[in-house]
Every structure is written in structure tokens, then in C-alpha cells.
Amino acid sequence: MLYTILGIVHLILWLIAAIEILGGSKPLVNKVIWLLVIFLLPLVGLVLYYLIGRGRR
Numbered sequence: 001m002l003y004t005i006l007g008i009v010h011l012i013l014w015l016i017a018a019i020e021i022l023g024g025s026k027p028l029v030n031k032v033i034w035l036l037v038i039f040l041l042p043l044v045g046l047v048l049y050y051l052i053g054r055g056r057r
Contacts, residue, residue: 017034018038
């Protein structure tokens with residue numbers, strides 16, 4: 001049960017990150033790199049994106 005909830009939370013965070021990346025104003029190369037990072041390194045990639053990839057707003 002716990003793993004199911006964690007999996008759903010991870011999927012939701014991944015989708016939010018992917019939508020933010022694709023909808024952002026960064027160059028296409030940066031978007032592709034961030035998508036690869038969060039796809040190939042699921043947990044670490046998401047943490048990195050939310051800590052340094054989003055930037056200051």
C-alpha cells in the first residue's frame with residue numbers, strides 16, 4: 001500500500017516537472033536535457049530539477 005502511494009506521488013511530481021519543463025521559456029536543448037535527467041534518473045533527477053532546475057521565480 002505504501003509503495004503504491006509513493007509511486008503515485010512520484011508519477012504526479014514527474015508529470016508536473018515535465019509539464020513545467022515543456023512549457024518553460026528555456027532553450028530546447030535545456031528542455032531535452034532536463035527531460036532526460038528526470039526520465040533516466042527518476043528520483044535523483046526530480047530532486048535535482050526541483051532544487052536547481054526551476055530557478056528562482
